[in-house]
Amino acid sequence: MSAPSPSAAAALLPALKFDRDGLVAAVAQQHDTGEVLMLAWMNLKAVEETLATGQVTYFSRSREKLWRKGETSGQAQRLVVLRVDCDGDALLLLVDQTGAACHTGTRSCFFRAVRDGKLEKVAVPIVDPKTLYGAEA
Amino acid sequence: MSAPSPSAAAALLPALKFDRDGLVAAVAQQHDTGEVLMLAWMNLKAVEETLATGQVTYFSRSREKLWRKGETSGQAQRLVVLRVDCDGDALLLLVDQTGAACHTGTRSCFFRAVRDGKLEKVAVPIVDPKTLYGAEA
Numbered sequence: 296m297s298a299p300s301p302s303a304a305a306a307l308l309p310a311l312k313f314d315r316d317g318l319v320a321a322v323a324q325q326h327d328t329g330e331v332l333m334l335a336w337m338n339l340k341a342v343e344e345t346l347a348t349g350q351v352t353y354f355s356r357s358r359e360k361l362w363r364k365g366e367t368s369g370q371a372q373r374l375v376v377l378r379v380d381c382d383g384d385a386l387l388l389l390v391d392q393t394g395a396a397c398h399t400g401t402r403s404c405f406f407r408a409v410r411d412g413k414l415e416k417v418a419v420p421i422v423d424p425k426t427l428y429g430a431e432a
Numbered sequence: 433m434s435a436p437s438p439s440a441a442a443a444l445l446p447a448l449k450f451d452r453d454g455l456v457a458a459v460a461q462q463h464d465t466g467e468v469l470m471l472a473w474m475n476l477k478a479v480e481e482t483l484a485t486g487q488v489t490y491f492s493r494s495r496e497k498l499w500r501k502g503e504t505s506g507q508a509q510r511l512v513v514l515r516v517d518c519d520g521d522a523l524l525l526l527v528d529q530t531g532a533a534c535h536t537g538t539r540s541c542f543f544r545a546v547r548d549g550k551l552e553k554v555a556v557p558i559v560d561p562k563t564l565y566g567a568e569a
Contacts, residue, residue: 302549310544310551320471322459329466334457334522346546378542379551381534385471387542397518405515405524407447409483412439414447414516 303346303377312383313339318354319384323396326375326389332396333404335362337386349374351390368427370394400424440483440514449520450476455491456521460533463512463526469533470541472499474523486511488527505564507531537561 313319318336325332335353337345341361344352351372355362365371372390379386397404400420408417450456455473462469472490474482478498481489488509492499502508509527516523534541537557545554 300549303546306549306551307546320457322468322471324466324468329461331459331461331468331524334459334471334517376545376547378545378554380471380541381536381538381543382541385541387468399518401518404517404519404522406518408513408515409440409444410513412437412443414443417515 301343301347304343307342307346307377307379308339310379310383311342314384316356318356319386321353321386321388323351323372323388323390323392325392327391330403331405332372332390332392332402342386345374345388346377351388365393368398370396370422370427372396395420395422395427398424398427400427438480438484441480444479444483444514444516445476447516447520448479451521453493455493456523458490458523458525460488460509460525460527460529462529464528467540468542469509469527469529469539479523482511482525483514488525502530505535507533507559507564509533532557532559532564535561535564537564 311319317338321337322334323332336356338354341352341354351364351374353362371393374388374390376389395402400422401418402421406416406418407414448456454475458474459471460469473493475491478489478491488501488511490499508530511527513526532539537559538555539558543553543555544551
């Protein structure tokens with residue numbers, strides 16, 4: 296990737312449209328396999344910190360504070376490339392995910408699918424969720 | 433995929449958590465290449481219609497109505513698999529995208545990336561946006 300850079304935020308911010316809560320949606324995708332890992336939210340500070348450090352930081356809507364992914368669980372995301380969509384209210388984060396993105400211990404949060412008229416689990420945990428400190432993912 | 437099925441919505445709906453506007457986020461990903469195409473929104477009716485018809489329908493927040501992807505632009509999305517995330521407020525739609533997902537004519541709406549401290553276009557239009565009827569994508 297580009298080296299982590301505080302100046303990158305200055306280049307990006309004019310293109311962003313934060314919502315009424317000051318957030319943009321952020322989709323995390325494993326950079327080499329293409330697997331979509333999760334969808335979360337970023338405020339301005341989270342965007343700035345992610346670009347400055349190269350470690351993905353979200354804004355937790357439930358805890359109302361910055362959420363440095365993996366800080367307590369160890370399941371961190373290293374930023375590889377940050378993309379922005381046409382209208383500036385969504386980001387695509389190409390990342391290198393350590394372990395499981397999901398607090399349930401699955402690699403991806405999207406582990407359930409509609410199949411034959413039923414909602415079924417299509418992935419199993421790769422990490423024991425008990426080791427991930429509850430809700431932190 | 434599972435054949436389009438109205439009953440699939442009944443299986444899915446208990447797992448969904450619509451936001452205060454009655455919406456869930458929906459990420460569309462090309463099913464075979466893994467390319468993330470766009471992020472949009474669905475209300476209950478859009479989810480039901482998508483599962484019933486196999487053609488992806490969103491809810492347009494700007495137009496405040498159902499948005500049958502490709503209905504006017506021709507750039508439709510056929511649903512292959514619908515997944516839901518751990519907390520039920522985001523969907524991952526594995527789709528087969530006809531042409532360009534973006535109203536700008538690019539395959540993906542995420543055609544800009546931060547590189548070397550600058551925001552740069554990393555994809556070019558594959559369809560002339562003038563043929564896509566303006567804002568409809």
